[in-house]
Amino acid sequence: MKLYLAVRSKALLCAVMVCLLAPVAVAQAIDPLPSWKDGAAKQAILNFVRSTTDNSSPNFVPPGERVVTFDQDGTTWVEQPMYTEFIFSFDRVKELAPQHPEWKTKQPFAAVLAGDQAAIAKFTNEDLEAVMVATHAGMTVEQFQKTAKDWLAAARDQRWHRPYTELVYEPMLELMRYLRASGYKTYIVTGGGQAFVRVYAEQVYDIPPDQVIGTAMAIEYGYNKAGEAVLTRAPKLLLYDNFAGKAEDIYLFTGQHAKAAFGNSTGDQQMLEYTQAGGGAPLMMLVLHDDAQREYAYGPAQGLPNSNVGTFTQALYDEAKARGWIVISMKNDWKRIFAWEK
Amino acid sequence: MKLYLAVRSKALLCAVMVCLLAPVAVAQAIDPLPSWKDGAAKQAILNFVRSTTDNSSPNFVPPGERVVTFDQDGTTWVEQPMYTEFIFSFDRVKELAPQHPEWKTKQPFAAVLAGDQAAIAKFTNEDLEAVMVATHAGMTVEQFQKTAKDWLAAARDQRWHRPYTELVYEPMLELMRYLRASGYKTYIVTGGGQAFVRVYAEQVYDIPPDQVIGTAMAIEYGYNKAGEAVLTRAPKLLLYDNFAGKAEDIYLFTGQHAKAAFGNSTGDQQMLEYTQAGGGAPLMMLVLHDDAQREYAYGPAQGLPNSNVGTFTQALYDEAKARGWIVISMKNDWKRIFAWEK
Numbered sequence: 001m002k003l004y005l006a007v008r009s010k011a012l013l014c015a016v017m018v019c020l021l022a023p024v025a026v027a028q029a030i031d032p033l034p035s036w037k038d039g040a041a042k043q044a045i046l047n048f049v050r051s052t053t054d055n056s057s058p059n060f061v062p063p064g065e066r067v068v069t070f071d072q073d074g075t076t077w078v079e080q081p082m083y084t085e086f087i088f089s090f091d092r093v094k095e096l097a098p099q100h101p102e103w104k105t106k107q108p109f110a111a112v113l114a115g116d117q118a119a120i121a122k123f124t125n126e127d128l129e130a131v132m133v134a135t136h137a138g139m140t141v142e143q144f145q146k147t148a149k150d151w152l153a154a155a156r157d158q159r160w161h162r163p164y165t166e167l168v169y170e171p172m173l174e175l176m177r178y179l180r181a182s183g184y185k186t187y188i189v190t191g192g193g194q195a196f197v198r199v200y201a202e203q204v205y206d207i208p209p210d211q212v213i214g215t216a217m218a219i220e221y222g223y224n225k226a227g228e229a230v231l232t233r234a235p236k237l238l239l240y241d242n243f244a245g246k247a248e249d250i251y252l253f254t255g256q257h258a259k260a261a262f263g264n265s266t267g268d269q270q271m272l273e274y275t276q277a278g279g280g281a282p283l284m285m286l287v288l289h290d291d292a293q294r295e296y297a298y299g300p301a302q303g304l305p306n307s308n309v310g311t312f313t314q315a316l317y318d319e320a321k322a323r324g325w326i327v328i329s330m331k332n333d334w335k336r337i338f339a340w341e342k
Numbered sequence: 343m344k345l346y347l348a349v350r351s352k353a354l355l356c357a358v359m360v361c362l363l364a365p366v367a368v369a370q371a372i373d374p375l376p377s378w379k380d381g382a383a384k385q386a387i388l389n390f391v392r393s394t395t396d397n398s399s400p401n402f403v404p405p406g407e408r409v410v411t412f413d414q415d416g417t418t419w420v421e422q423p424m425y426t427e428f429i430f431s432f433d434r435v436k437e438l439a440p441q442h443p444e445w446k447t448k449q450p451f452a453a454v455l456a457g458d459q460a461a462i463a464k465f466t467n468e469d470l471e472a473v474m475v476a477t478h479a480g481m482t483v484e485q486f487q488k489t490a491k492d493w494l495a496a497a498r499d500q501r502w503h504r505p506y507t508e509l510v511y512e513p514m515l516e517l518m519r520y521l522r523a524s525g526y527k528t529y530i531v532t533g534g535g536q537a538f539v540r541v542y543a544e545q546v547y548d549i550p551p552d553q554v555i556g557t558a559m560a561i562e563y564g565y566n567k568a569g570e571a572v573l574t575r576a577p578k579l580l581l582y583d584n585f586a587g588k589a590e591d592i593y594l595f596t597g598q599h600a601k602a603a604f605g606n607s608t609g610d611q612q613m614l615e616y617t618q619a620g621g622g623a624p625l626m627m628l629v630l631h632d633d634a635q636r637e638y639a640y641g642p643a644q645g646l647p648n649s650n651v652g653t654f655t656q657a658l659y660d661e662a663k664a665r666g667w668i669v670i671s672m673k674n675d676w677k678r679i680f681a682w683e684k
Contacts, residue, residue, distance in 0.1 A: 064544065064550055067552075141593060185552075194594075194597075195597075198597045202406065208406055209596060209597030209598060210409075210527075210552075210595060210596045210597060210598075212597065216594060218590075219590040219593055219594065220586075220590070221586035221589050221590055221612055221616070228615075228618070228619040229589060229612065229615040229616040229618070229619040230619070231589065231590065231593055231616070238594070244562075244563035247563050247571060247573065248560075248561040248562070248563055248573065251483060251561055251573055252536075252558060252561065252580070253552060253595065254551060254552045255536075255537075255540045255551030255552060255554065256551060256552075270563055270571065273570075273571040274563070274571040274573070276570070276571070277570040277571040277572070
């Protein structure tokens, strides 16, 4: 049992040991971030927790207002060479193809079925939306949940041949645990599908479903033959949780500014800006993928290769510097990236 | 300090006393529902908590899935003769009138300004929407919050001459505390405005803003002159949290079925149905306002007077009986209604 265990709302935690140890004292006694190298990024985190949880600090944050938000793709797990949920969707297209013979000649489905990576790389938002609607709507919420769960259990990534849920960044898991141990509620705020991420968020991040905010399809109420209530996923977007949508949805779900926000791409810009606008001594951090050897290197900020997945522009990098946000270098700030690394 | 205090996520609660007492044992030793008369309603609550928190029970609910939902208007506080938020909106129309000289002759504003109760009673949904947009949109989220807070501090109801936040039902507050002490997360799920209820939910119900689900205006992201992020309330409905919307929004916010649901009107029907569809041994309850002397009497179920506010139809009453939901009689099940009663 880690000493900096979080007191979670879902448990009556009665360990006297935890009761006797204040979180800050624990943080000083035991390094809460062992996968982080000593440096500006790690120091910024330690300073943030110290200044917001010490009630003699001018930046003290009352426990009820301790909310922090994490982007997922590229911030807490691998997003290259393609978002995991898209890979799931493309696999679903292949599975559903026998029921849709017209897909063989109809784009964007034909490209997916042919495995035409060049065509897939050029998919427009409309193409992706067509794939998402075909694979994410027209079923009950339970059916979708089961489909995603089964796929996650069986699927392996092409580079490390591991379940996608093992491609999470150990330093970010440590950060989440450390923040929870300091009284913070940790939220995932993802451009990906809320329902998809909820399938594994508890197991992977120790984050319950009500703390997962994401892109959401409209849900429609109805009844089954037995007269019981059933919720069906409608082919219509309710929340697009990306860019400005992240800030708007954080307000919708939490009613307040986050005190810290972690992202890695242009889709996270407004989430970080909104966190900063809340005043106090907030913490805004962006992960820069500059480690092709251990993970991936892409930007195009700082001369890194361009990428349509998880784009980190030079403009975002410049804004980070101008606003005092911390850029995390995967290469220089993280001792290890995955829990299973040697 | 009440012995059945909840361990809240927002606090590191280290009182050894609480640690030493299991909630069920406390419930048996001390009546957790002193304002409830002994009877079927109280017994149903006690049975529900016992069967879902005893881990040898077939209906045991793991702590992470302990979610319960409360309607607000007419379920946790008074909704007659008119929803409190409408009274707030009408007062706002009066305050804003000098900036809108055209309102003197333009409906529905003219009726509000003239205090024409007969006309107000006949307002269509479009009329009410016009009033809501005029009073709830076009300002930052902080401006709305301050306006509502100031109004709530000053306003008094016409019958008891008390702040509206004192018109909460003591038996329901006891029920919320008891459920939280039993590991349940308590949510407000209101047809009223989420932003309005969040202003006082923590103080009145001990419910934090992220556990308030309600009707929500769209929020728009932008910047102030200093380049800081600002959220503005747009004149557009994002979530209509009533009827089927309640079930849909509970899924959106929590990702799961509630294990118990409490309502009082047709707008709560789907919330209760959806709770029941989750299986196990859920608890569904409806408050029937049958006490004109201590509060109000309206239905039209069971021959009570009809009401456009918080309508409880005979069809809903019959559905409750058919599905095994518990109808709470304010007159017969509650020893006292308000904390300030003699």
